[in-house]
Amino acid sequence: MSKLTGRDPSLLRRINSTVVLRALRGTTAPAALTLTELVRATELSRPTVEGVVEDLIEAGLVAEAADAAARPGGTARRGRPARSFRFRAEAGQLLGLEIGPHRVAAVLSDLTGRLTGSLTREVDETAEAEARLERIRGTVAELLRRTGTARDALRAVGVGTPGIVEADGTVRLGTALPGWTGLALGERLRRSFRCPVLVENDANAAVLAEHWKGAARGVDDVVMVLAGLSPGAGSLIGGRLHRGFGGAAGEIGALHLLGREVTPERLLSTTDEPLHPLDEAAVARVFAEARVGDGRARRAMDRFLARLVHDVAALVLALDPELLVVGGWASGLDGVLDPLRAELERYCLRPPRVVLSRLGDTAVATGALRVALDHTESELFTVEGAGTAG
Known part of the structure; x- marks a missing residue:
């Protein structure tokens, strides 16, 4: 230096x-x-x-x-x-994008992070990568038009998406979205913007959002679990996002591949056959049936929650967070917190507090916006980037 x-x-x-x-x-x-x-x-x-x-x-x-x-x-x-x-x-606008299995979302803010607009659009879970990218481009164009925002007013774009994401925005592994593995997502999206585009794993984006505006405000050692069919987690250690050496930190949904034979399809099945199609709508039906007293559905729900709490307990034991935040579609399920608390008390010397996400389904897009804000603040308010200001 x-x-x-x-x-x-x-x-x-x-x-x-x-x-x-x-x-x-x-x-x-x-x-x-x-x-x-x-x-x-x-x-x-x-x-x-x-x-x-x-x-x-x-x-x-x-x-x-x-x-x-x-x-x-x-x-x-x-x-x-x-x-x-x-x-x-x-003087500029920031954009946060979520690209998920069932929806895409865009949020817009000024240079302080104050929201100036948002828009969400559904997308078919079977949509291929090109169709999904076109959906997010159309959503952004509509949001910019509705808010009267010029595209060249954007100073940074943050993106949250499932999968293991490389530093350049390439999705090294993404099983939740068709055609996502190997996709040069950052490069593809940069063609649509004249500003930096930063791609982050969705759970990482979500924990940043909860720390910024949600349940983890003021807490610097946090694990945020997006509890879905293949749960993932984002972690803050000392207030800093922990991605791991290869960007795969928190991929607890892969544990069943490491010698665990029970897949989500079998965990959630109410018959002798694997649950098919395995999607959130099908899982929601299983949990709805469990709530009205269906015995097989109740056992399926219990199996799923047992796997979730064991996976989360392994992560908590490794990181010893002060707070565990539960988000994703499972955050709205009755009884998800009590099994987690009981399991963590069983295995952990000092169990963390366990709370539900305050941001719900806006967490990923909000966290992507935080990524864009962090980048812009680094440019404007550090010595290295200050030269671009004037």
């Missing part, structure tokens, strides 16, 4: 721009900061702050605020008002 010195004026400009942007980004509307307040907050000289602010205004990231709006209470002072400045959250 090269040594940082004060002899590089471009580096100094990037550092100063970053410091000023951080100070302005830390305020909330309708608050703004005067030059005097910026000098105090950044510990930079007044001429330096004035120059940086003018550059950021030219770059479109900062705007001068009206005096009445800048001061708490909204009353303008007598005499010549002090100039005040605010971060322009509207």
